[in-house]
Amino acid sequence: MPKDHGIGAAQTRREDVRFLTGQGNYTDDINLKGQAYVxxxxxxxxxxxIAKLDTSAAAAMxxxxxxxxxxxxxxxxxxxxxxxxxxxxxxxMQEPAHPIIASGKVRHVGEIVAAVxxxxxxxxxxxxxxxxxxxxxxxPVVDMKAxxxxxxxxxxxxxxxxxxxxxxxxxxxxxxxxxxxxxAAHVTTLELVNNRLIANPMEPRVAVGDxxxxxxxxxxxxxxxxxxxxxxxxxAFVLGIPEHKLRVVAxxxxxxxxxxxxxxxxxxxxxxxxxxxxxxVKWTSTRSEAFMSDAHGRDHVTTIQLALDENNNFTALRxxxxxxxGAYLSTFAPSVPTWLHGTLMAGNYKTPLIYVNVxxxxxxxxxxxxxxxxxxxxxxxxxxxxxxxxxxELGVDPIALRRQNFVTEFPYATPVAVEYDTGDYHGTxxxxxxxxxxxxxxxxxxxxxxxGKLRGLGVNCYIEACGIAPSNLVGxxxxxxxxxxxxxxRVNATGGLVVMTGSHSHGQGHxxxxxxxxxxxxxxxxxxxxxxxxxxxxVPMGMGTYGSRSLAVGGSAMVRAAEKIINxxxxxxxHLMEASEADIELKDGAFSxxxxxxxxxxxxxxxxxxxxxxxPLEDIxxxxxxxxxxxxxNFTYPSGAYACEVxxxxxxxxxxxxxxxxxxxFGNVVNPMIVEGQVHGGIAQGVGQALLEGCVYDxxxxxxxxxxxxxxxxxxxxxxxxxxxxxxxxxxxHNPLGVKGCGxxxxxxxxxxxxxxxxxxxxxxxxxxxxxxxxxxxxxxxxAMQ
Amino acid sequence: xxxIKMKVNGVERSGxxxxxxxxxxxxxxxxxxxxxxxxxxxxxxxxCVVHVDGEAVKSCTMLAAEADGxxxxxxxxxxAPDGTLNTIQQAFQDHHGLQCGFCTPGMVMSASxxxxxxxxxxxxxxxxxxxxxxCRCTGYHNIVKAIMAAxxxxxxxxxxx
Numbered sequence: 001m002p003k004d005h006g007i008g009a010a011q012t013r014r015e016d017v018r019f020l021t022g023q024g025n026y027t028d029d030i031n032l033k034g035q036a037y038v039x040x041x042x043x044x045x046x047x048x049x050i051a052k053l054d055t056s057a058a059a060a061m062x063x064x065x066x067x068x069x070x071x072x073x074x075x076x077x078x079x080x081x082x083x084x085x086x087x088x089x090x091x092x093m094q095e096p097a098h099p100i101i102a103s104g105k106v107r108h109v110g111e112i113v114a115a116v117x118x119x120x121x122x123x124x125x126x127x128x129x130x131x132x133x134x135x136x137x138x139x140p141v142v143d144m145k146a147x148x149x150x151x152x153x154x155x156x157x158x159x160x161x162x163x164x165x166x167x168x169x170x171x172x173x174x175x176x177x178x179x180x181x182x183x184a185a186h187v188t189t190l191e192l193v194n195n196r197l198i199a200n201p202m203e204p205r206v207a208v209g210d211x212x213x214x215x216x217x218x219x220x221x222x223x224x225x226x227x228x229x230x231x232x233x234x235x236a237f238v239l240g241i242p243e244h245k246l247r248v249v250a251x252x253x254x255x256x257x258x259x260x261x262x263x264x265x266x267x268x269x270x271x272x273x274x275x276x277x278x279x280x281v282k283w284t285s286t287r288s289e290a291f292m293s294d295a296h297g298r299d300h301v302t303t304i305q306l307a308l309d310e311n312n313n314f315t316a317l318r319x320x321x322x323x324x325x326g327a328y329l330s331t332f333a334p335s336v337p338t339w340l341h342g343t344l345m346a347g348n349y350k351t352p353l354i355y356v357n358v359x360x361x362x363x364x365x366x367x368x369x370x371x372x373x374x375x376x377x378x379x380x381x382x383x384x385x386x387x388x389x390x391x392x393e394l395g396v397d398p399i400a401l402r403r404q405n406f407v408t409e410f411p412y413a414t415p416v417a418v419e420y421d422t423g424d425y426h427g428t429x430x431x432x433x434x435x436x437x438x439x440x441x442x443x444x445x446x447x448x449x450x451x452g453k454l455r456g457l458g459v460n461c462y463i464e465a466c467g468i469a470p471s472n473l474v475g476x477x478x479x480x481x482x483x484x485x486x487x488x489x490r491v492n493a494t495g496g497l498v499v500m501t502g503s504h505s506h507g508q509g510h511x512x513x514x515x516x517x518x519x520x521x522x523x524x525x526x527x528x529x530x531x532x533x534x535x536x537x538x539v540p541m542g543m544g545t546y547g548s549r550s551l552a553v554g555g556s557a558m559v560r561a562a563e564k565i566i567n568x569x570x571x572x573x574x575h576l577m578e579a580s581e582a583d584i585e586l587k588d589g590a591f592s593x594x595x596x597x598x599x600x601x602x603x604x605x606x607x608x609x610x611x612x613x614x615x616p617l618e619d620i621x622x623x624x625x626x627x628x629x630x631x632x633x634n635f636t637y638p639s640g641a642y643a644c645e646v647x648x649x650x651x652x653x654x655x656x657x658x659x660x661x662x663x664x665x666f667g668n669v670v671n672p673m674i675v676e677g678q679v680h681g682g683i684a685q686g687v688g689q690a691l692l693e694g695c696v697y698d699x700x701x702x703x704x705x706x707x708x709x710x711x712x713x714x715x716x717x718x719x720x721x722x723x724x725x726x727x728x729x730x731x732x733x734h735n736p737l738g739v740k741g742c743g744x745x746x747x748x749x750x751x752x753x754x755x756x757x758x759x760x761x762x763x764x765x766x767x768x769x770x771x772x773x774x775x776x777x778x779x780x781x782x783x784a785m786q
Numbered sequence: 787x788x789x790i791k792m793k794v795n796g797v798e799r800s801g802x803x804x805x806x807x808x809x810x811x812x813x814x815x816x817x818x819x820x821x822x823x824x825x826x827x828x829x830x831x832x833x834c835v836v837h838v839d840g841e842a843v844k845s846c847t848m849l850a851a852e853a854d855g856x857x858x859x860x861x862x863x864x865x866a867p868d869g870t871l872n873t874i875q876q877a878f879q880d881h882h883g884l885q886c887g888f889c890t891p892g893m894v895m896s897a898s899x900x901x902x903x904x905x906x907x908x909x910x911x912x913x914x915x916x917x918x919x920x921c922r923c924t925g926y927h928n929i930v931k932a933i934m935a936a937x938x939x940x941x942x943x944x945x946x947x
Contacts, residue, residue: 016879019887020871020894022821022861029820122804202825202833202888202922254823254888255922287826507886507923677882677928684925708830708920716916716926721909721944746925 006520007737010673013512015505024252027206027223028284035208035280036065038273039124040266041114042292043106045135046142046364046701047153050104052134055114061130063123065277068115068269070103076272079263080237081329084478085338085360088168093360095164096156098328100238100265100272106135107155107327108364109703110292112265117273117281140701144301144322144361155327155362164325164334164360169342173415177355180316184307188390193773194378196299196324196695197688198711199371201506203254204285205294209270213278217245220271224250225260225504226544231536232481233263233331239272243536246271250534253506257685258370259294260506261546262331266293291706296695297371299324300337304382306351306390314351314405319382321358326367333369334360339477340375340465340547346414347383348425348461348639349405354415364701370546372685372747376464384460384752388759389770398756399459403429410730418465420637424665425461427728429641431663432459435723436643444645444658445764454648455658456761460752462642465635466741467552467732484631485549486541487557489565491624493610495524495603499561500532502542503554508743509674510550516670517555517737521562523588524602540627548741551670552636552732559736560628568620569605575616576600576608636732636740640664642683644753648761653782655691655758661723662749667731667740675742679724682746688714689747690754694775712775790854794819795863803850809843810834812850813860821861821891825920832919835892835899836860842899844918861891864898874898874936881941883932885923892919897933906937 003009018024055067079098086092102111114131118124139153146152147162155162168174181187208221218241224230227248234248235241253260266283273281285293300321307316323337342356373380391398406425413419441457448455468474471482488500499514515529532538545554566586573591574581583594589602608615612622645659662679669675692712696704705711731738751774758776762769762785769784787802794817801816813819813836824846825833834845837859865871871879874897884890893916900907900915907915912930921929935941 012879013882015887016884017871019884019890020861020875020878021865021869022819022891024821024887026820026823026888028824029814031815122806200922202831202886202920203823204825252887254825255886257922287828287831509885673882677885677924680925680927681885681923682925685922707828708826709828713830713920713922714925715920716930717910717913719913719926721927721930722925 006516007670009516009671011512011516011526011671013509015509015511026203026252026254027208027221030208030221030251032208032210032280035282036117036119036277037121037124038115038117038270038281038283039121039128040112041116041128041131041133043102043109043111043113043135045106045137046109046140048106048135048137050102050106050113051136052132053114054132057132058116058127058130061123061127063119064127065117065119068101068273070099070101073100076100077238079265079268080233081334082233082331082480083335084480085165085167085334086478087165088171093165093334094159095329096159100268108366109701110366115269117277140364142363142365142697142699142701144324144363147361147363148359155364162362164362167338167358169338169356170416173353174355177316177318177353180353181305181307181318184315185310186308186394188306188386188393189303190386190389190771191303192382192385192771194298194300194302194381195689195774197297197371197693198291198695199257199259199294199297200713201255201257201260204287204290205260205264205266206284207267207270208280208282209274210280211274211278217247218271218275219247219249220267221249221251222267223253223260225253225256225506225546226542227504227534227536228502228542229544230263230267234268234271238268247537250504253504256506257372258297258374258546261544262295262369288707291711292366292703295330295367295369296326297368298378299368300378302382304386306386308390312394312396312401312404314349316353317345317351318355319345319357323358323360324365324368325360325362326365327362328367330367330369333367335478336370336375337378341379343416343418344376344379344463344465345383345416347380348407348463350407352415356416365697372682373744374547376744377748377751380462380748381752385755388756392770399429402461418635421634421733422730423637423639424728424730425639428639428663428665431725431728432641432643432661435663435725436659436661441645448647454650454761454765456646456648456757456759456764457643458753458756458760459641459643460749460756461640462749463637463639464744464748466548466638466744467632467636467735468547468549469635470633471631482631483543484629485543485554485557486627486629487554487561488540488625488627489558489561491565491606493607495528495606497529498532499529499558500539501554501558502539502544503550504534504545506545508545508550509671513551513671513674514555514558517559518562521566522586522602548743551737551739552735552741553630553632555737555739556632556735557628557630560630561626564626564628565624568624571616571620572605572608573600576605576614633734636667636735638664638666638740638742638745640745640749642749642753644750644757646754646757646761648758648781650765650785653778653785655776655781657687657720660720662746663725663728664742664745665728665730666726666742667729668738669726669729670739672726675726676724678742679746680722682744683722683750684714684719685747686750687719687754690751690774691776692718788851790851792853792856792858794858795860805849805851807850808846809848809850809853810845813845819860819862823888823891825888830920831889832892832896833889835895835919837895837899842896861894864894874901877932877936881928881932881935883924883929889919889921893921893929897936900933901937906939909934
């Protein structure tokens with residue numbers, strides 16, 4: 001019987017009822033008394049000098065409260081970058097100022113030039129049209145290779161060039177890697193693009209700033225994955241507001257996928273303007289604004305080389321990547337192509353020597369930062385594509401080549417600085433082979449061919465590093481914050497619990513899964529546990545949700561706090577039953593004394609803590625509330641094997657996903673229904689990247705894919721039902737739940753198998769196609785076939 | 787500012803709107819029915835779907851004034867008066883057909899319109915019908931499954947949850 005309670009139960013979600021009845025409380029649903037509305041005037045050119053900005057006529061328009069320009073932000077800090085990368089020469093990256101409102105120059109289409117606050121949104125929009133803005137265009141920097149050439153125009157005049165950093169990893173290995181390539185029996189080389197994407201959570205960003213003059217308190221309601229991080233960044237680095245005077249609330253948030261991690265100019269603006277105007281100020285992004293102001297993702301251009309010996313063992317790997325930073329450094333941007341990418345280049349394989357070079361480049365485009373997977377999809381894609389290409393060049397089975405090179409003994413220290421604690425890569429591949437029916441592929445291919453279609457099968461593996469991160473380690477690597485998580489568990493007098501967690505749920509279902517863990521620990525019903533998150537005034541501290549870290553880090557903090565509670569309740573129970581604390585057992589919501597029939601209920605012990613008439617007051621305090629901070633000792637390493645089958649229409653180049661199977665190792669699973677849902681969504685985003693999605697700038701830096709008319713989001717009829725499996729599980733060894741994280745796997749693991757499948761389909765028709773860059777649109781596939 | 791009247795979720799409502807005001811903003815801002823969401827400005831995403839005189843309509847694509855005299859149902863009008871979820875809503879919960887919940891109101895309203903015109907749609911018919919509703923979280927797997935289940939079809943054979 002499957003469990004219906006506690007860890008492992010596929011419980012339906014308690015948050016669903018409010019979402020299904022229109023009772024969610026998203027930021028745009030918040031309207032404060034007397035609020036004004038802001039409309040941002042944004043640059044429509046990529047690079048230029050602001051020659052004229054006259055707001056006088058606009059200021060006289062009906063309903064205008066105040067118009068803000070960069071002059072209003074003199075003395076206000078710019079948006080901070082949270083990660084400093086050190087280059088291969090030991091020098092810090094180039095770090096430009098990142099103003100709230102453009103000052104002097106504009107550096108990307110969509111950058112804020114002025115802000116109109118008015119009584120109504122239509123009035124703010126009308127007034128913005130009356131602002132006289134004259135931008136003298138400068139040569140735009142769009143292409144990364146051109147940006148690094150001598151004589152290129154510069155995005156930032158005060159920097160020496162458009163190079164943010166030139167990172168080598170591990171620099172000491174470079175010579176040995178070169179030597180191994182010199183001795184290789186075979187070298188496979190692949191140049192590829194990891195296409196620029198836009199995260200596109202369905203809820204656009206919203207910010208509502210509020211200010212209470214009598215107490216000098218500021219409040220920001222915002223669409224964030226990490227309200228405490230926004231409080232820290234905005235309070236300490238931008239506006240100079242101490243924590244006790246600044247509250248940040250992220251209520252129901254309609255999807256994040258990374259792009260709602262970062263601290264944005266609009267958040268700081270609304271908080272600042274609320275104080276300046278002494279009234280609430282609200283901004284709701286349109287989708288068109290989102291395309292040109294949400295941080296973008298990916299955008300790497302890479303050359304990867306794999307060296308093999310005469311027995312097809314991988315002997316060395318080297319990669320050269322150009323990574324687009326856009327015009328400014330978004331909050332965690334520098335970490336994505338470096339520490340979240342280079343450290344994963346070993347993948348599932350025991351390649352002994354690896355060297356990764358990344359040059360990060362400034363261009364006149366929207367800043368680029370973490371998007372679902374963040375660095376790990378880029379690593380996985382290039383590695384799994386080059387292995388597939390090597391297998392074809394050598395005429396060996398791509399699965400056999402992978403299996404031959406799998407890491408099989410754990411812990412395993414990679415040559416790129418991380419240590420995998422557990423994994424079973426043959427196990428997930430076995431699960432995939434069972435699920436994907438490889439044996440039936442040839443028959444399915446014949447059926448497709450009978451219809452005039454080509455059929456291809458693509459497979460890949462992946463590994464990722466989740467649960468970021470040991471604070472002392474990431475501190476050495478340049479992180480400017482700790483990356484622990486905190487939780488407070490409050491037990492009420494009648495036995496119910498409230499967990500205040502720094503993790504944030506924006507679709508992941510924490511309100512359902514976190515109580516399952518507590519229910520399992522105490523042996524009570526989930527309905528006795530309530531989760532509070534997303535408000536800095538209610539939750540003491542938090543680092544938020546990203547990098548598949550909520551359960552591995554936030555859940556671990558909750559377990560540690562609950563353990564403190566259980567230890568204390570055992571002391572109380574021992575007192576009540578006049579027994580030794582060591583003999584007390586907690587099971588099914590009751591304390592018993594081992595070897596006796598003495599028992600006292602959970603609720604009675606909780607009541608005693610608040611009505612301490614018969615209570616060990618000399619030893620312990622009354623009350624039941626405990627806080628824990630959990631700082632992980634390592635990353636977690638989910639892994640898996642994915643298979644995709646496609647049909648290609650040779651007449652049009654259109655690719656159809658016919659079958660998709662994903663076998664993942666997430667360690668222990670709290671709620672399989674939710675885990676599978678996370679994988680489904682990740683696969684859809686990965687398939688989207690592989691077949692549909694691409695952010696396109698023209699040579700002038702104009703964003704061509706700036707709406708859903710031009711940016712192809714995956715729709716229901718682009719995708720099949722997926723087969724997913726997480727039965728091949730090796731629990732994480734270093735967190736109390738043995739969990740690894742599942743949020744990003746689908747997006748990391750799926751693009752290479754799609755492209756591998758299309759290449760397989762085309763080669764089955766005798767086409768000498770070894771690579772097509774994503775997205776594999778019909779036009780690209782058709783062109784490759786000619 | 788024209789005055790308009792419409793029946794919303796069975797209740798007569800009225801208001802004054804500007805000619806350029808959209809039905810979606812009238813529902814959200816004037817009537818406080820914030821369950822109808824706005825996810826784009828090009829009539830693509832479908833988060834704002836409501837029923838106007840029984841037809842599924844993207845409320846960001848209709849002027850409020852055009853809905854004068856119409857009968858409107860929003861997501862707030864789908865459950866029973868005592869709060870019991872209707873068959874489609876319950877199927878979405880049972881089959882995990884939602885994650886962040888932002889596209890969900892539009893999905894439920896579209897699914898409801900689909901099942902009215904096609905009580906037992908195939909997988910392909912469901913996927914085709916949802917072409918105007920974008921979800922970024924679920925990969926559509928559990929949405930399609932939920933709609934099949936809501937129409938009384940056995941979804942046990944679908945490979946995975």
